[in-house]
Each structure stands twice: as C-alpha cells, then as structure tokens.
Amino acid sequence: MVTKKIELNIKVNNKDYKLLVSPNKRLLDVLREDLGLNGVKEGCGIGECGACTIVMNGKNICSCMVLAGQAEGAEIITIEGLTGPEGELHPLQEAFMETGAVQCGFCTPGMILSSLVLLRNNPSPTKEEIRAAISGNFCRCTGYQQIIEAVQLAAEKMRKGGVKVNG
Numbered sequence: 001m002v003t004k005k006i007e008l009n010i011k012v013n014n015k016d017y018k019l020l021v022s023p024n025k026r027l028l029d030v031l032r033e034d035l036g037l038n039g040v041k042e043g044c045g046i047g048e049c050g051a052c053t054i055v056m057n058g059k060n061i062c063s064c065m066v067l068a069g070q071a072e073g074a075e076i077i078t079i080e081g082l083t084g085p086e087g088e089l090h091p092l093q094e095a096f097m098e099t100g101a102v103q104c105g106f107c108t109p110g111m112i113l114s115s116l117v118l119l120r121n122n123p124s125p126t127k128e129e130i131r132a133a134i135s136g137n138f139c140r141c142t143g144y145q146q147i148i149e150a151v152q153l154a155a156e157k158m159r160k161g162g163v164k165v166n167g
C-alpha cells in the first residue's frame with residue numbers, strides 16, 4: 001500500500017524545514033536520509049540502545065521510536081547542532097575527548113545528548129544522577145567510567161565558563 005506523503009514542519013538545530021515525507025517514516029530516517037544528519041546513529045532500531053538519541057522539545061528521546069507524523073512542529077537538536085558556527089566544540093564534546101570517553105564513537109552522539117538534557121536541568125549532577133541520566137544509552141567499549149568523568153568535567157566547564165555554543 002502506498003502511503004500518502006504529509007508535509008512535516010520541524011526545526012532542527014535552529015533551522016526550519018518543510019519536508020514532504022511518509023507519515024510512517026521513522027524520525028531517525030528523516031534526520032539521516034532527508035537532512036543528512038548522520039550523527040544520529042541506528043543501533044537496535046527498537047528503542048533499547050539509545051544510539052539514535054536526539055533532543056526533541058527539550059527531552060532526550062529515541063528517534064527510532066518516533067514517526068514523522070508525530071514530530072510535526074517539533075524542535076530538535078542532534079549532535080551536529082552542538083557545534084558553534086566556527087566549529088567550536090560544546091563543553092560536553094571537549095570533555096568526552098579529554099577524558100577518553102570516546103572509543104568506537106557509536107554511542108557518543110546519544111550519550112552527549114542525554115547528558116545535555118541532564119546538565120540543562122541539573123548543572124551539578126552526582127555520579128548516581130549521571131548514571132541514571134545515561135541509563136538508556138548503551139556503550140560497548142568504555143565501561144562507562146570515562147563517560148561519567150566526562151559529564152562531570154563538562155558540568156564543571158559549563159559552570160565556570162557558561163556555554164558559548166548551542167545547547
């Protein structure tokens with residue numbers, strides 16, 4: 001059966017888009033295929049690994065579990081949106097690099113976006129709060145310790161210097 005396409009109006013990384021897509025297309029595929037935002041990763045495709053995490057209307061969500069038709073009017077941030085206009089890295093991106101929290105990197109965009117939502121709501125999280133915030137994001141490489149250190153370091157950088165780039 002051919003599904004009639006719908007107009008989808010979304011704001012992604014501060015830019016407005018008007019797209020024509022199937023309402024059943026996953027938001028993950030809209031972002032990767034229609035907008036070329038390949039920082040959004042597909043792991044399990046069933047809402048369990050967190051690789052496809054984005055920020056939608058202020059919350060970290062799995063984009064593999066949202067259909068295009070459910071995203072009308074949404075404001076979305078992907079990992080590409082964290083970098084400043086001159087390529088400046090967000091404190092979270094810097095901290096992940098500085099602490100060795102990135103190995104294969106497949107989980108990293110989702111980890112950083114879940115951490116971003118945490119730090120927006122809680123600028124000084126405890127280790128336990130960080131663990132809870134990233135509990136939906138699986139990492140096969142790092143053992144999580146460096147990731148927790150990275151989020152703590154980013155929190156410190158953000159408290160000291162404010163955030164000069166998006167996010």
Ligand code: FES
Pocket residue numbers: 041042043044045046047048049050051052053062063064065
């Ligand atoms: S790809 Fe979406 S949760 Fe795994």
Ligand code: FES
Pocket residue numbers: 101102103104105106107108138139140141142
């Ligand atoms: S760095 Fe490889 S899955 Fe996390």
